[in-house]
Amino acid sequence: MSEVTEVQVRQEVREWLKQNWNPDLSLIEWRTKLADSGWGMPHWPKEWCGRGLPAALTPAVEEEFAAIGAVGVARAGIRLLAAATLLEHGTEFQKQKFLRRILTGEDNWCQLFSEPGSGSDLAGITTRADFDGDRWVVNGQKVWTTSAHHADYGTLLARTNWDVPKHEGMSYFILDLRQPGVEVRQLKQMNGHASFNQVFFTDAKVQPEYLVSEVDKGWPVAVTTLAHERRLADGLRAPSRKGDAKGRIYEEERVETATAMEPYKWYPQRAGRVDLVLDRARETGAIKDMNVRQDIAKLLTMSRAAEWTARRARASQRQGRPQGPEGSLGKLAASNVARAAARVHTMITGAEALLTGPDSPRDGVIAEILVSVPAVSIAGGTDEIQRNIIAERVLDLPKEPRFDTGPFRNVRRN
Numbered sequence: 001m002s003e004v005t006e007v008q009v010r011q012e013v014r015e016w017l018k019q020n021w022n023p024d025l026s027l028i029e030w031r032t033k034l035a036d037s038g039w040g041m042p043h044w045p046k047e048w049c050g051r052g053l054p055a056a057l058t059p060a061v062e063e064e065f066a067a068i069g070a071v072g073v074a075r076a077g078i079r080l081l082a083a084a085t086l087l088e089h090g091t092e093f094q095k096q097k098f099l100r101r102i103l104t105g106e107d108n109w110c111q112l113f114s115e116p117g118s119g120s121d122l123a124g125i126t127t128r129a130d131f132d133g134d135r136w137v138v139n140g141q142k143v144w145t146t147s148a149h150h151a152d153y154g155t156l157l158a159r160t161n162w163d164v165p166k167h168e169g170m171s172y173f174i175l176d177l178r179q180p181g182v183e184v185r186q187l188k189q190m191n192g193h194a195s196f197n198q199v200f201f202t203d204a205k206v207q208p209e210y211l212v213s214e215v216d217k218g219w220p221v222a223v224t225t226l227a228h229e230r231r232l233a234d235g236l237r238a239p240s241r242k243g244d245a246k247g248r249i250y251e252e253e254r255v256e257t258a259t260a261m262e263p264y265k266w267y268p269q270r271a272g273r274v275d276l277v278l279d280r281a282r283e284t285g286a287i288k289d290m291n292v293r294q295d296i297a298k299l300l301t302m303s304r305a306a307e308w309t310a311r312r313a314r315a316s317q318r319q320g321r322p323q324g325p326e327g328s329l330g331k332l333a334a335s336n337v338a339r340a341a342a343r344v345h346t347m348i349t350g351a352e353a354l355l356t357g358p359d360s361p362r363d364g365v366i367a368e369i370l371v372s373v374p375a376v377s378i379a380g381g382t383d384e385i386q387r388n389i390i391a392e393r394v395l396d397l398p399k400e401p402r403f404d405t406g407p408f409r410n411v412r413r414n
């Protein structure tokens with residue numbers, strides 16, 4: 001079969017949009033059409049809401065959508081991490097039941113991985129799942145669970161075997177959060193938002209069909225989710241359309257943004273808002289200070305280099321190559337850029353950078369940057385963990401000494 005070209009794809013999607021795009025449809029009606037046609041996720045397989053196109057052609061499709069202001073499939077939060085994981089490891093039943101509803105936005109998802117004693121050491125989780133002959137029964141606690149308060153389902157990593165080394169005794173499940181055995185408690189952050197939760201399980205139930213991995217073989221599946229998370233670290237953004245577009249679909253999308261996207265509204269600030277730096281330096285007069293100018297130049301150089309690394313990673317991903325070191329390098333670069341940006345914002349704004357409220361610099365956005373930036377170095381794997389990955393898997397340096405190789409039951413834990 002001859003390979004499809006970008007020109008052909010653009011023509012085809014333009015024609016399809018001409019026939020089908022209607023801003024007066026409901027959001028779900030429209031996204032159902034997208035899932036049925038495959039144009040919402042063109043690089044997904046044809047049998048699973050995609051068109052089987054090379055991932056390199058997805059940007060062309062997205063550009064055609066953007067050109068006429070057409071809304072895409074739901075992308076908020078970790079739903080696409082869940083979807084990518086199910087596409088690779090899920091059963092037919094799971095793909096059938098969940099993929100379409102992820103794209104239409106009917107179901108919200110969260111990631112039930114981190115625990116009070118297990119963040120960096122994710123394989124040390126102690127939330128347990130025991131099979132009672134009928135269903136899995138889950139007990140334990142997760143923490144830092146973004147969006148659990150909006151979520152219908154979570155991807156859950158739980159211990160199913162205590163007598164084997166820690167990486168070999170976990171299973172990967174889909175957990176229905178809307179059940180009596182699950183209690184979600186919101187946590188307040190230092191930037192005033194409440195995006196995270198503690199999630200407690202007391203005899204929560206998981207039906208056998210919701211086991212994604214084989215029993216005890218959940219770790220490689222979790223690694224798939226984490227690899228996608230690093231790739232998407234700079235991609236979880238709000239829709240960029242203007243807020244005043246008319247039509248039922250836009251109104252419903254705005255409601256979705258205010259609810260399902262709400263936990264992410266500080267994410268631009270956590271990335272450091274490099275885009276504001278030059279304007280702020282000009283409006284405060286700090287641009288005349290040669291030290292500030294030097295630091296702005298360094299920041300913009302670093303930021304541009306990080307962007308190119310991210311683009312290189314995306315390009316190689318689109319060509320179907322396995323993930324290289326760019327994932328961890330890009331994540332680390334994003335932390336460095338965010339930290340440097342916070343420092344430059346402080347140099348420019350001075351002590352007023354601490355103020356919030358209506359009279360504060362940029363209505364409190366500068367202060368929000370300062371208290372949001374630390375999250376970049378933690379979420380999705382800390383800077384130190386990225387450095388370990390680069391050292392061990394890219395540079396082939398000796399591995400960290402390990403004291404946790406025996407049966408997990410005997411491993412000392414904090």
Ligand SMILES: Cc1cc2nc3c(=O)[nH]c(=O)nc-3n(C[C@H](O)[C@H](O)[C@H](O)COP(=O)(O)OP(=O)(O)OC[C@H]3O[C@@H](n4cnc5c(N)ncnc54)[C@H](O)[C@@H]3O)c2cc1C
Binds near residue numbers: 111113118120144
């Ligand atoms: C914005 C945000 C969103 C998040 N969303 C989710 C979510 O939706 N679901 C979820 O499950 N989790 C989520 N997390 C949790 C996140 O994955 C963990 O916070 C992260 O993995 C770090 O774990 P920890 O907080 O337990 O810190 P720890 O692992 O306790 O680390 C504490 C410190 O020790 C250092 N350290 C630990 N181990 C090593 C080592 N081997 N070598 C060198 N230094 C080390 C760390 O780098 C860090 O500085 C989120 C976190 C943030 C900030």
